[in-house]
Amino acid sequence: MVRKHNHRSVCWVNPMDTHALVRELFVKNDSKIVMLVADGLGGLPMQAGETTELETAKTPNLDALAAKGVQGASIPVAPGISPGSGPGHLSLFGYDPIQYLIGRGALEATGIGFELQPGDVAIRCNFCTLDADGNISDRRAGRIPTEESAPLAIKLCDVSIPGVEIFVEPVKEHRFVVVLRGEALGGDVDDTDPQATGVPPLEPVARNEASQKTAEVAKQFLAQARDILKNEPKANFHTMRGFAGKPDLPSYEEVYGLKAAAIAVYPMYKGLARLVGMDIIGAAQTLDEQMDVLKDAWNDYDFFFIHFKYTDSTGEDGDFDGKVKRTEEFDAIIPRVQELRPTVTIVTGDHSTPSFLASHSWHPVPTLLASACCRPDGLDAFNENTCIRGGLGQFEAKYLMTLALANAGRLGKYGA
């Protein structure tokens, strides 16, 4: 599997195409796999000699699961690489995060719950401020608040271009998304944000023949937007960035033979799950409601992805105590999963979010797998310190699904 990235002449090579192997080897049975993702699970001590959030939290249920299971430290992309939510989750889902890159426009659209269709082109847009000479004076329109920017995004729905269906969706502050739907729209168009002030925005330029029409449509959009916004005090124009088509990801059914469901609260994670062909089930707003949905759908699916956001958001806020509390809240629902008797239970995160850094980080993620045929590693706690001594060792997150399938009895033998 070789693919070329748009930016520069880098040819990324996927060393071993695990998917090609797994497609040949998977078998179906009645097993159930549950993957619990505590977003940003791994952390750091706030000071030397102290404990991490997970080490500080009281997690009797995770510790009991650790005693029955096998743990390890998963590396989302590569050592030292801090992933965003896209690559972090694709890895957990078993998709090589280097091979399968979700374009920024597509990720932004996915994040607000917009269902991209094949052939769509999604564009991240920033409101900006132009001075009297038409040069950019503020690339983010003074970080205009959402309550002011959202109505402007709605106004841009008036843009009309023959032969192209246009969606404009507010996101947050200066950000909004444009999705173009129509025939023959390639996704390879350069950003119009010059990444500088005192200069005019760039024209959208196609990087290949197939994207000429997209660039032309973008130009028309910008011309109409300039007119619509011209009297706005702050946001009198916008830039376009991260043009991207819907990523072409094979589905869980194709690759693993799994009927999969996602039980998530936030649109971004529903969107990521949808991209790999999971059904989005329920309308849960809390972990307890997510457990209700899990129980109700137990007989309808082979695989359940359950997403818990708040271990990440507290970490992003640098709120150590908050993350400890959210971790304990997460621990508390483990018994509700276990009473359903899944064949394989996985607990992990899509990356670390140490409160100390108040951001996503590259640190390996504590990961736990329990099944009747895992090889226990003699550890009876689950945290950053135990996981590096675990039986799964340090491993690339993209292998987690292969391990899940093996432990569920869903993988045949490779070679005779």
Next chain:
Amino acid sequence: MVRKHNHRSVCWVNPMDTHALVRELFVKNDSKIVMLVADGLGGLPMQAGETTELETAKTPNLDALAAKGVQGASIPVAPGISPGSGPGHLSLFGYDPIQYLIGRGALEATGIGFELQPGDVAIRCNFCTLDADGNISDRRAGRIPTEESAPLAIKLCDVSIPGVEIFVEPVKEHRFVVVLRGEALGGDVDDTDPQATGVPPLEPVARNEASQKTAEVAKQFLAQARDILKNEPKANFHTMRGFAGKPDLPSYEEVYGLKAAAIAVYPMYKGLARLVGMDIIGAAQTLDEQMDVLKDAWNDYDFFFIHFKYTDSTGEDGDFDGKVKRTEEFDAIIPRVQELRPTVTIVTGDHSTPSFLASHSWHPVPTLLASACCRPDGLDAFNENTCIRGGLGQFEAKYLMTLALANAGRLGKYGA
């Protein structure tokens, strides 16, 4: 390094071609490397809280070697992948098990000790039963016993096709092997087994131009076989599967500069060793006899592969106590190896075969390396629980040979 596999249009890519590196770096000296392979070495507890076969066995000699050596957990192919004997051994021999796939026909021929030559095409055949309409009523001819099927395979030696030399070899029960030898015989022909009953067998169809002649020869073989077998009550026909040429593997001499010998009891392992250019020496039937052969040949080779089957076969039988006993038997011969003072001693398995699963598995394999210049890791026992804490960490089995060469002083520096 890019190569295409025969089956499907998958393009496998080899990330780092270790062989290309090693070919440039190896040096020769008088060191001796012994690789002891206890087939299916790794295991599992039968119940939570209990010990594995290797942990249960009394292994004073392996434990003493562990105190001097360094251990780790080797991953035969990739996390979660359970290998067959072919990929399992190729990995141990340092051949990327994804890049070098041995076709099923070639492996079956190898397994019965048939020496394939370049250009040969080997085919796994199954006797089957056809009903009066020519449809398959039993794909395995009622699992006809070997004493009935072997004479039928011998009868098929009467098949004669001009310009092609034909070998028919009984295997076991309904299985036998056909090898075609001649000019311009490609190996890419589809199976004739429809994988169903109530339908006729398929015709052999070439997947490319170079295999047209092979398909034609197979058709003629089947026509003559149909006539020869027509009055048999059970096995009145046969199918053909897994057409495969001799795999093209560089030899130990070419890649490592090693003169290598294999001391094995079973034909499969002799065959696998032969494919990488090892000499098959002795006619030992027991471990003790294998040690006699080792001692006698000590001055004639640089590298010795010693294969012990019974840790796998007891595991496959689900016979935990038997595997414990066989492990102890294996442990007992370690002193006989050590008294020859090998420069490097390696103890490993080609995969795990837990009695709990009664099959090959994906679990990492306890692996031990002892030399005067290994870096000891302070462990004085050798099992599934210690190996994950060892100095070799978790590593892909295909790197074991590079480690062996390095510890034998047989690898020069890479770069200045």
